Amino acid sequence: MKQGRMIVIDGSNGAGKTTVIEALRDHLKHQNREAVFTREPGGTPIGEKIREVLLSTDTSGMASVTELMLFAAARAQHVREKILPALQEGKVVISDRFDSATLSFQHYARGLPIGLITTLNDLAVDGLKPDLTIILDLDPEAGLARVSTRDSPDRLEKETLDFLRKAREGYLAQARLNPERFIVIDASQSVGHVLSDVLQAVDHILEC
16 A cells, blocks of 8 residues: 655644645545544644643743653654554645644744754654645734734744744744755735645645
């Protein structure tokens, strides 16, 4: 059986990941492809419990290293319980965030050592690398304005503009260093243009 493909949708808060993922769900269904849609943190019963702790506004005092270790723990379970089995069955896995988010938020924005992050992430992913990571890039000020209209923004959505700018730079830096694995899409375009760019990139990787 052909090995499946993993595609990550990531990027700035408020950049439209949910809209893109819903469009991908319809697109892949129309193509009769077996697809698994998941998210980080979360994706498994254990991961979802960790997600509650990570994103709760009641945990504003969480230490940066605690945050990093919780993300790694959720990812380790996610990879082993959900992602790898789906890929081994030849399915397409679409994940709302993955390892690129940890590097952006915990290293570039939080300032944690890259060596520590790499060590924990390598342990969590067990050699798995996404086939494609799509970065939806949006000016953090615009993203913050979008997020502020939500009923209950989570702990990370309430971060400062400076934090979000550093995280954005982290995403763009990763894309520059790994152009074969990353694609950056301007999320300030119209929804139609964004979706067209995303679907074209996904179709290309699935046809390879």
